[in-house]
Amino acid sequence: MSDARANSRAGDAAPQSIWTRPVRGSRGPVPAYSRDAIAAAGIALADADGIAAVSMRAVATALGTSAGSLYRYLSSRDDLLELMTDRAIGELRPHPSGGDDWLAGILLLARRQLALYGRHPWLLDLLPRTSAAGPESLAWFDTCLRILEPVDCATAAKFEAIAMTTGVVSLFARRRAGSSSFALTGVDLTAHPHLAAALRRPVGGPPRADLFDRTLRILLTGLLADEGPDHA
Amino acid sequence: MSDARANSRAGDAAPQSIWTRPVRGSRGPVPAYSRDAIAAAGIALADADGIAAVSMRAVATALGTSAGSLYRYLSSRDDLLELMTDRAIGELRPHPSGGDDWLAGILLLARRQLALYGRHPWLLDLLPRTSAAGPESLAWFDTCLRILEPVDCATAAKFEAIAMTTGVVSLFARRRAGSSSFALTGVDLTAHPHLAAALRRPVGGPPRADLFDRTLRILLTGLLADEGPDHA
DNA sequence: CTAAACTGCAAACATCGTTCGCGGTTTTAT
DNA sequence: ATAAAACCGCGAACGATGTTTGCAGTTTAG
Numbered sequence: 001m002s003d004a005r006a007n008s009r010a011g012d013a014a015p016q017s018i019w020t021r022p023v024r025g026s027r028g029p030v031p032a033y034s035r036d037a038i039a040a041a042g043i044a045l046a047d048a049d050g051i052a053a054v055s056m057r058a059v060a061t062a063l064g065t066s067a068g069s070l071y072r073y074l075s076s077r078d079d080l081l082e083l084m085t086d087r088a089i090g091e092l093r094p095h096p097s098g099g100d101d102w103l104a105g106i107l108l109l110a111r112r113q114l115a116l117y118g119r120h121p122w123l124l125d126l127l128p129r130t131s132a133a134g135p136e137s138l139a140w141f142d143t144c145l146r147i148l149e150p151v152d153c154a155t156a157a158k159f160e161a162i163a164m165t166t167g168v169v170s171l172f173a174r175r176r177a178g179s180s181s182f183a184l185t186g187v188d189l190t191a192h193p194h195l196a197a198a199l200r201r202p203v204g205g206p207p208r209a210d211l212f213d214r215t216l217r218i219l220l221t222g223l224l225a226d227e228g229p230d231h232a
Numbered sequence: 233m234s235d236a237r238a239n240s241r242a243g244d245a246a247p248q249s250i251w252t253r254p255v256r257g258s259r260g261p262v263p264a265y266s267r268d269a270i271a272a273a274g275i276a277l278a279d280a281d282g283i284a285a286v287s288m289r290a291v292a293t294a295l296g297t298s299a300g301s302l303y304r305y306l307s308s309r310d311d312l313l314e315l316m317t318d319r320a321i322g323e324l325r326p327h328p329s330g331g332d333d334w335l336a337g338i339l340l341l342a343r344r345q346l347a348l349y350g351r352h353p354w355l356l357d358l359l360p361r362t363s364a365a366g367p368e369s370l371a372w373f374d375t376c377l378r379i380l381e382p383v384d385c386a387t388a389a390k391f392e393a394i395a396m397t398t399g400v401v402s403l404f405a406r407r408r409a410g411s412s413s414f415a416l417t418g419v420d421l422t423a424h425p426h427l428a429a430a431l432r433r434p435v436g437g438p439p440r441a442d443l444f445d446r447t448l449r450i451l452l453t454g455l456l457a458d459e460g461p462d463h464a
Numbered sequence: 465c466t467a468a469a470c471t472g473c474a475a476a477c478a479t480c481g482t483t484c485g486c487g488g489t490t491t492t493a494t
Numbered sequence: 495a496t497a498a499a500a501c502c503g504c505g506a507a508c509g510a511t512g513t514t515t516g517c518a519g520t521t522t523a524g
Contacts, residue, residue, distance in 0.1 A: 028489065067482085068484090068506085076482085135419075145427055187370060218454030222450030223446075258523085259522050261472090263470090301471085304470085304472075
């Protein structure tokens with residue numbers, strides 16, 4: 001009987017997202033900074049020194065204002081991160097039109113996404129945490145669906161395929177960004193015979209330059225092409 | 233000519249990892265807490281309230297000591313997170329022995345890993361950040377290699393297959409843990425016709441209960457079985 | 465036995481995200 | 495036109511965080 005801040009109250013509370021929040025009020029002076037400029041400042045800091053360098057004070061200083069002032073535009077630091085995420089995804093424009101070969105189209109999208117991760121490695125940390133998809137994310141998703149339009153399968157399967165594709169892209173991006181290698185110094189290898197044997201063996205040539213395309217091709221044909229038009 | 237703290241100095245500096253750091257010195261009193269107890273306290277906090285609840289003070293209070301005292305065991309909070317990660321991976325023991333069917337063996341490992349992610353969702357944030365693999369991670373990797381032993385392909389291909397498998401497992405775990413759905417309230421769907429059409433359509437039955445096995449089977453057979461014994 | 469090395473602890477430091485109150489500015493309502 | 499309301503920028507402050515430091519007590523090496 002207490003706790004009146006539950007949902008479905010008279011003053012319908014918005015979901016507290018940046019995208020539902022009005023860009024500016026209709027009463028006061030015009031804001032000095034745009035959302036895009038704020039996001040760009042955060043992205044510049046993240047590109048230079050990692051996501052940990054993106055503090056409210058650092059972004060505010062880069063913009064020429066103070067930390068408290070940023071809360072006129074954002075309700076939290078997470079809002080800033082979502083702004084940065086969506087602006088980075090906006091760099092994927094212009095979206096390819098895609099021809100009749102849907103697999104080639106998705107592969108092109110995947111390569112663009114991989115390049116984006118290369119330019120902004122911090123996206124690997126932010127993308128899985130986005131609570132509400134921003135406008136650029138929605139547009140990108142719409143493009144994915146458009147390219148998959150000739151595929152005749154259930155809608156849920158397309159969603160799964162898109163999610164799995166972006167996931168696999170992030171896996172490749174992470175391996176490229178991170179050190180990816182083990183730090184085996186001072187490890188007792190006698191207790192791990194198979195690992196020791198694998199390391200004793202020569203690595204075996206370059207690591208298959210086309211592994212990215214190969215993996216996605218395998219995955220997508222297996223997930224989409226093998227299916228009949230079941231379920232609507 | 234300043235900055236004498238470069239590498240390769242006379243007092244050979246260890247790589248500053250938890251696993252190379254000695255558990256205890258040989259001079260003072262016996263430490264009051266074990267590494268395992270510290271990791272367990274952190275895991276309990278992370279299981280209960282997420283990784284953000286794992287602060288030095290919180291872990292210290294749970295153990296009955298103070299924050300500063302923890303730095304007798306760890307050199308940073310990241311060390312604590314690596315301790316937690318490796319202890320959680322230790323929950324995968326006992327490792328299955330694996331029969332002659334390597335695909336079934338890897339699938340069993342993958343299911344165990346997925347269940348582990350379900351028990352400890354914070355592992356999704358920590359595992360991709362581990363800088364040096366701990367002993368339990370190494371043992372697990374050795375088991376993966378043992379199960380892949382009958383596969384006749386390059387060592388690098390096995391490494392890639394293992395990495396991709398654990399990656400795909402994390403993707404499924406993330407979809408299970410996160411809300412995964414879009415927050416489409418208040419979005420202008422007219423600008424995204426394909427997304428609007430996909431949402432208008434019925435979802436199309438349950439989301440394929442065997443998608444996990446199917447995906448991994450497709451991926452592993454495509455990555456390993458199709459290859460000849462090239463490269464050593 | 466002495467000195468070195470180690471432990472636990474409390475206090476302090478710098479930084480972080482966030483809140484609050486102020487004066488000034490723009491719009492709405494009367 | 496005038497007053498009230500809503501908004502902006504700003505600086506100071508609050509609580510919490512990771513980490514460092516100095517001190518007293520304890521154990522081992524030489």
